[in-house]
Amino acid sequence: MSIMEMSHRGKEFLSVIQQAEADLRDLLKIPENYEVLFLQGGATTQFSAIPLNLCTSDDTADFIVTGSWGDKAFKEAQKYCKGKVVWTGKAEKYSSIPNQSELNVTVGAKYLHICANETIHGVEYKDYPSTGNDTLLVADMSSNFCSKPVDVSKFGLIYAGAQKNIGPAGVTIVIVRKDLIGKAQPSTPIMMDYKIHSENRSLYNTPPCFAIYMCGLVFGDLLSQGGLEAIERKNVEKAELLYDAIDASEGFYKCPVEKNVRSLMNVPFTMATPEMEAQFIKEASAQGMVQLKGHRSVGGIRASIYNAMPRAGVERLVAHMKAFQARHI
């Protein structure tokens, strides 16, 4: 019987989801006082669920906006609490992350929301902002989840859609401090109430069994590779190959992101003209390197080098970059 045919209430599937959770706890060293939930609806569903669960409608939630996803999270939160942007990189096209001294956080804010890695713009937090004692740190880690170790205890809540690093689209991980559960606004849809999912161990209704099964296999594989410290080393090496090639190109390739916050996962770069970029992408595609076009909202080129991208894939791209440049100088 395949995983897709089993009852989600049978002991076979229970062992699948329990092992997946245990392995994720092991990978991220998740403290006992945090719940791990396997939910549906993507990070976008959490944009609503987080303020509904953590805030009253009178509470303030602060947002640092370092790209499109942080901006979407802010806009949705305004339906359910007083959302406030305390820093935005929009004016300089989301190429940096603020220092602590640049932040003007709201005293008494319920939480401060960040997007740990902006997929489209390629900016990634290396250190996380400090919040006051009463303010929780909340992070969307959809596009760098399980790419490196994280000190979970610094966060009130971490959430991540699976589809970048850990499994097929259709499951979202929420890691939330247990004392924050059970205070949802009365109008919270039942499927967005963390208490329901916590009490039912993510089995209140039929979960996305196949996607959870696949995530479990990936967690096991990451452990067997040496855990997230080892994964991070590989990711740093891959990213350095690419950024070094960009920086060594004497301006032929340009990465708009400030060096200290360049993403290990998404490497955006531009060339002199859109026509030259289109030619670069076309030639790459002919060599089997696909999906290098920048997000439709920003253009340019973007190499997404998630956990599953082997070093050899990055080396091949770097070779193409050098050869392409040599032909165009």
Add this chain to the structure above:
Amino acid sequence: MSIMEMSHRGKEFLSVIQQAEADLRDLLKIPENYEVLFLQGGATTQFSAIPLNLCTSDDTADFIVTGSWGDKAFKEAQKYCKGKVVWTGKAEKYSSIPNQSELNVTVGAKYLHICANETIHGVEYKDYPSTGNDTLLVADMSSNFCSKPVDVSKFGLIYAGAQKNIGPAGVTIVIVRKDLIGKAQPSTPIMMDYKIHSENRSLYNTPPCFAIYMCGLVFGDLLSQGGLEAIERKNVEKAELLYDAIDASEGFYKCPVEKNVRSLMNVPFTMATPEMEAQFIKEASAQGMVQLKGHRSVGGIRASIYNAMPRAGVERLVAHMKAFQARHI
């Protein structure tokens, strides 16, 4: 590249979701003025989304409660509108469906909600209730979707979790009349707003690509089997085999459901004692027939004979029933 690795914005996946929709429209003969959405979160998410999209908080929504799922839908709707139970079968343990004359529907109700097939209790609508001109008929078809033809034009909205008849858990189909879209309550979470999904052809955020791909394969298979008329004939034959065996057992096996509303999908039956039922299930399991235990909330035995259950599987169960009875008389 597998379906799970592709971008959901690429032309390959677009052709997958478009073909799935086209085949479903073909199967159910869905009129042009209905939208087909592929969403996440199961039918339970729709328990919230439907009143949020169709009602103002002052509107009344009527509910016929013929089992556990209808009851859950009613309870959730009360958060967002004036939910009213116009008939419930709870007192007689959900074994029947009301006639039109038994219904005391609310004049001006926005919609009348039914559960077309109650999975746990095995009661299934054969004819659908009439509503006044101003009242929409809304149906949860999670457990009998694509098991037989349906006149979609009678409904304002039909919804169904995929996991019974059409694909792996993790995708929910919503078929909604287009003129009903775009009136969601202001507090509706963005992922529950049909307008967002309609405008974005179910691709507002990353959809559950693999589950949609699988549904598409099933839709194609159902078409190649001769469409839903042919599927219904097979389902009727399978169900009759089982109900005939129950009714011919002279009370050894009893089905609590009134004959005219017995489900083609879920066949519940009981025996003289729980111990005898447990023995029956144990012996069936030894012969490779599993998951025959009734839902934990009602006990007894339940044979779920969805589209994918072949006639031979039902024949094998009937043979076990006859042999078991012969050994216990």
